[in-house]
Amino acid sequence: MRTNTVHKRAYNQCLAVLAARPLGPWCTSEAELSDALEVSRTTVRGVLAGLAAAGLIGTEGARRHLLRHPVPGDYFPGLETETVAEAVERKFMQWVLQGDCRPGQMVNTSELARLFGVSTTAVREYLTRFSQFGLLKRRENSGWIFAGVTPDFAAEIYEIREMFELRSARRFVELAPDSPAWAELASIEREHHALLSEIDARYQDFSRLDERLHRLIHDASRNRFIRDFYDVISIIFHYHYQWDKSDEKERNRVALMEHLDYIAALRSRDLRLIDLRCRAHLRTARATLLRSIAGGPLGGAPARLHGPDAEAAEAHLPAG
Template structure:
């Protein structure tokens, strides 16, 4: 199957999802607007609309497209979209990259169709991904398909810190009981090597810390083999790791400190010194809390000045 055929069929499936989620309104906007929205050519738009007319989903009257009936899963074209698991990974990677690169800032609004288009996943995948964060107050749904990234208050950060401390300390205790597990031991050694390499080049590679930070905390939380721990990690990562990085004035120094604190924890783990590992982790978590406080304070100051 050619690339153009795959694009056309993927767009048909995305279009149907958008209709069912009431993201698309009728009569439809112009072909140019639809082409821009889905990042496709007007030729592809015409092909999608022709298919939906043939299926009896749309009708073309008085130079406008109207909805006749709600499309079903049977109207979609099977076998052309990426597997769901891969799409979930794509949207997670893309969304975090937006935040980490400061393309998405506290208070910014964004559209789920545009996110789906740019991440090359379906709008349904984007919506389900965002709904996980909606529950924790990380984002707000301001209208159909429109979202806003929340600016967190200090009280929220303090409560989250308490939750994070209990979670990660408990998980670290579980990890220390599994050091005979070759996979955990190997991952810890690899992470230590990566951290030490970054520490040597921190002056110009400090922004690479984001990936190591996620791997470090994921290792600790995944050792407990508790799905709720992993889900909570997503919440913690967005707030503590990404939120304070929006203010880059001392990011290099903060990341340098964090790398050294990670190294201390990893060395204690590999030396099988549980008390030392927990002490080092507590120090690191407290440093993260202080960084969050300062960042939130600066955001509040900017809001007052505005």
Template sequence: MARDKNLFKLLVNRMLDRLADVPVGTALGSEGELAASLEASRTTVRAVLTHLAEAGILSWEGRQKLLLRAPRPEDRFDAEETQPRSGLVEEPFLNWVLQGDLPPGTTINEAELARRLGVPVATVREFLIRFEPLGLIEKRPNRSWILKGFTRDFAEEMFAVRDMFERRALTGLLAACAAPGPTRARLEHLHAAHLRLAAGPDAALAGFPALDAEFHQLLCAAANNRFISDFSRTISIIVHFHYRWNKRDELRRNRAAVAEHLAVIEAVLAGDSATATDALDAHLATAYRTLMASVIWSDG
């Protein structure tokens, strides 16, 4: 039930984002259209609509749904209330793996990991199952898992898909940022955060992985494709938290990536499609080269 409640709250916030620039009195779409827009079931969308109607944000009678007032900040749920259960595992798990320098072949027991992270065993299992098809971990008997190696072939395949997805998503990001709205506001926030990091000391660059993940997730979300969005989260995990990442030249790599992000972001905010495309191509090429040169490969 915790996951359902968090998902519900996340979708309420997402619906409020979509209503932010809608004129009062506008008729909203059908339940099917809203479900597709929110990437949710119709049952969940009905729960969201009921909540917004009770808050006086919209009226809902039969098939007619009208926006009664603009959303206010107090209508939103706090970020920690909207985090899916897997999010309770992801960051502490990856930090543990990264800080512990766990080698290939390390055994992870579900119950022990759940105690370490303070979450239910089922939540840990859901998180680990997500990565099994990628070949990074392997299920073993007795609720244990084995951390496996990261091969060159895997990296080549991963980046081939990343190129396709992010180049496609850039078109959506340019369109979404052509006028004021939630996506442009988030990109402007990212722009400011990147500028602070670029002007700050080297020690601050330790925060780059989280900023990088936010940038690429926003980019992929602009494609309005759930598979692309999910892939972007996987990429973040592989690139920044992989247990065999070589930290040599990490500060130099991060500072260069900040500059490349800024080139993409500023071109998108300026509506310059050609420059944004060139900047993204350059960033993806750099990301590929640095990964291939920096990882200690398990296949020789």
């Protein structure tokens, strides 16, 4: 199953690359694809065979040609490309919201494993990663307590997130023009426009798109600590602040517009503009989080940031 997941992920990544290429000769070698997709050559050969069977590429001797661009039906569904760890992460985040999880609530690994359809080991490994950040607290009897997010905790996380994302964004623009990351960025940009055109009916679809964009940027850091930390960022910013549903459609529309500005800045490779767009978007995300915490199960007044961006950040906090 693990091999199958790797194949499907690599296949989807390759489709994203082909979507950004013109029809005609495709001279990328197996070795180059292996490096770009971070998989073995055996997996690359399987991907190429699948592309040929789907009529996407053809061969003429040793040469390959792109015969048509991929369409949505060519991609494997996202759930089929998840690793076990990613599946646990997604299901835990959904459980935090849909299960009405509140600070102080007991978290039972055996029950979660049964609910998620995975091993207790997979759940335990996932929960252990969060315990070091204070989101979960271990009990002596091996159980866990969901600690929740306080305004001070959110302010600290924001400062780290800003540092990590700015660093990752700078690394992103250093990627080669033919990197699969640029093709994935183009795909994400198209999905942003599609979602904006149907925002009234699909505004709740923003969550997954938001995660795809920010995870893509963080992955460009090629830093395992930054990549791992995004899991904590995701559950706090991307899911926890959704306790407040009062203006979800409007704030998702605003975030989509900010994303498009951010993507345009990345394409420009202008570091000053990237810095500006990134900080502006993260300030909005922080304001939403703090407002939701203030009106959520913990309540309390928003915490203040420290440093040169403190005033600008506070200026973006919604009234009340």
